[in-house]
Amino acid sequence: MSDAGGGGGKGGATGADWEETSPERLYVITGGRSGASAAAAALDLVTLIVARSGARPGMQPEHAAIVQLCQAPLSVAEISAYLGLPVSVVTVLLGDLIADNRVVARAPVPPARLPDRALIEAVIDGLQKL
Incomplete structure (x- = not known):
C-alpha cells in the first residue's frame, strides 16, 4: 500500500x-452508522455471540471475520479485542449480522447462587462427625 x-x-x-x-x-x-440497531441495542460487553453458519463469499471482511471467530461462543468484548475494533463499531457490525440471521446473541450464563450459610455449616458439621 x-x-x-x-x-x-x-x-x-x-x-x-x-x-x-x-x-x-x-x-x-x-x-x-454510529448508533446500534434495535437488535444490537441490547448487546453489552458480556453478551455471547454464536455464528449460525460459516462466512459466505461476498461478505464484508469484518462481518466474515466475526462469523469465523464466533463458531464457538465469544463475548462482544472478546470479538472487539480479537478484531482490534472499538466496541461501538463491533456492535454496529453485530447488529447487521443479527438482522441477517447470521449470528445469535445470548445472555451470559448467570453465576450459580451460593447455598445459604446454614446449609454450608450443616455440611461442615456432618463432615467433621465422620
Whole structure:
C-alpha cells in the first residue's frame, strides 16, 4: 500500500498503521452508522455471540471475520479485542449480522447462587462427625 495520506498520521507511524486506526476506516466499516440497531441495542460487553453458519463469499471482511471467530461462543468484548475494533463499531457490525440471521446473541450464563450459610455449616458439621 502506498502512503497516500501524506505525513503518515501519528508521530512517525507508517501509512498502513495510520489506515488501520483512522476514523475514516471505521466510518467506512460501519457505513457511517454510529448508533446500534434495535437488535444490537441490547448487546453489552458480556453478551455471547454464536455464528449460525460459516462466512459466505461476498461478505464484508469484518462481518466474515466475526462469523469465523464466533463458531464457538465469544463475548462482544472478546470479538472487539480479537478484531482490534472499538466496541461501538463491533456492535454496529453485530447488529447487521443479527438482522441477517447470521449470528445469535445470548445472555451470559448467570453465576450459580451460593447455598445459604446454614446449609454450608450443616455440611461442615456432618463432615467433621465422620
